[in-house]
Amino acid sequence: MRVFVTGGAGFIGSHTLVQLMRKGADVLSYDNYCNSSPEALSRVKRLAQSDLAIVEGDICDPGALERAMGDFKPDAVIHFAGLKAVGESAEKPLTYYKNNIAGSIALLEVMNKIGCSKIVFSSSATVYDPDKPFPFTEDTPLKAASTYGRTKHFIEDIIRDWSAATPGSSAAVLRYFNPVGAHASGDIGEDPVGIPNNLLPYISRVAQGSLKELQVFGDCYDTADGTGARDYIHVEDLAGAHLAALEYIAGAKGCETFNIGTGTATTVLAMIRAFEAATEQSVPYRITGPRAGDVSTTVANPSKAEQVLGWKAEHDIEAMCRSVWNWQVRNPNGYRTPE
Numbered sequence: 001m002r003v004f005v006t007g008g009a010g011f012i013g014s015h016t017l018v019q020l021m022r023k024g025a026d027v028l029s030y031d032n033y034c035n036s037s038p039e040a041l042s043r044v045k046r047l048a049q050s051d052l053a054i055v056e057g058d059i060c061d062p063g064a065l066e067r068a069m070g071d072f073k074p075d076a077v078i079h080f081a082g083l084k085a086v087g088e089s090a091e092k093p094l095t096y097y098k099n100n101i102a103g104s105i106a107l108l109e110v111m112n113k114i115g116c117s118k119i120v121f122s123s124s125a126t127v128y129d130p131d132k133p134f135p136f137t138e139d140t141p142l143k144a145a146s147t148y149g150r151t152k153h154f155i156e157d158i159i160r161d162w163s164a165a166t167p168g169s170s171a172a173v174l175r176y177f178n179p180v181g182a183h184a185s186g187d188i189g190e191d192p193v194g195i196p197n198n199l200l201p202y203i204s205r206v207a208q209g210s211l212k213e214l215q216v217f218g219d220c221y222d223t224a225d226g227t228g229a230r231d232y233i234h235v236e237d238l239a240g241a242h243l244a245a246l247e248y249i250a251g252a253k254g255c256e257t258f259n260i261g262t263g264t265a266t267t268v269l270a271m272i273r274a275f276e277a278a279t280e281q282s283v284p285y286r287i288t289g290p291r292a293g294d295v296s297t298t299v300a301n302p303s304k305a306e307q308v309l310g311w312k313a314e315h316d317i318e319a320m321c322r323s324v325w326n327w328q329v330r331n332p333n334g335y336r337t338p339e
């Protein structure tokens with residue numbers, strides 16, 4: 001199978017590339033490295049012990065996309081490329097709408113031109129209405145609370161409409177919950193630029209000593225210990241969901257949506273304790289007031305993915321913590337660490 005992967009050098013893309021290549025797929029990574037490093041792809045090749053095609057390009061550049069796709073002639077596309085920082089999306093809404101939505105439209109147009117009609121799309125649990133009861137099923141009403149989440153909601157609708165209008169097309173929209181973890185080798189992982197936005201990369205920087213303490217935003221939520229609870233999913237499990245989705249769209253028609261999570265919520269304090277136990281490092285923290293826009297609990301009902309895709313998460317919180325720490329210790333400066 002020939003798979004065109006946008007955003008292949010990113011956190012989730014790189015882990016998915018390794019699994020695809022190990023299964024023998026022919027893969028092309030198309031990335032402009034606005035939030036990643038080509039070094040990730042060198043490590044992907046080494047881990048998979050095989051080669052992959054690499055094109056540096058922007059999804060908002062239809063000419064470059066058409067040249068890359070036209071030459072490669074993919075059977076399917078996995079579309080990871082996008083900007084993903086919720087806070088930044090409020091400050092730069094037009095940048096987010098242009099990059100994520102206009103880029104996705106350009107991608108679908110080029111797919112039409114070259115005759116590729118199968119796509120797996122990276123959506124997000126941020127599309128759900130946070131005030132609805134959890135666990136969220138795929139039918140829980142949508143109401144994104146951020147500009148970033150709205151870009152995902154719009155792209156989902158665009159892909160659904162495109163699929164309805166494109167005979168023979170097939171699309172899988174994957175709504176990821178909270179991706180964390182790193183490859184077991186410690187060679188690839190999440191490499192945020194600047195101060196991390198996400199909990200586990202932040203915790204591991206505190207444990208490493210490069211950040212002083214973790215601020216825990218609020219302990220008055222309706223959860224076991226009062227801190228916010230999220231459905232954390234190991235990136236290796238998430239990568240596996242893309243392989244299952246590719247297999248599914250190869251034989252399906254239309255557009256289907258799947259929650260990709262574990263079905264279990266972990267609070268911030270439980271995550272700190274799990275990290276300390278798994279790594280024998282201490283994580284100083286301070287409880288502060290709740291952050292505007294945060295919600296108590298987000299958790300998936302992942303049963304549709306299990307029934308239809310035959311996919312289920314396997315890694316537990318301890319494995320997530322251990323793999324993040326292994327990546328952090330081996331790469332204190334991320335991909336800028338000399339090997």
Ligand SMILES: NC(=O)c1ccc[n+]([C@@H]2O[C@H](COP(=O)([O-])OP(=O)(O)OC[C@H]3O[C@@H](n4cnc5c(N)ncnc54)[C@H](O)[C@@H]3O)[C@@H](O)[C@H]2O)c1
Binds near residue numbers: 008013030032033034
């Ligand atoms: N990590 C999460 O918490 C999370 C949760 C839900 C959904 N998602 C979605 O999953 C996808 C992958 O996320 P990730 O965590 O791997 O992010 P990432 O930033 O590590 O990877 C995204 C990749 O896309 C590339 N990219 C961005 N805009 C591009 C453009 N215009 N042209 C070409 N390449 C471009 C970046 O350089 C990067 O390599 C994103 O669409 C993200 O919104 C991520």
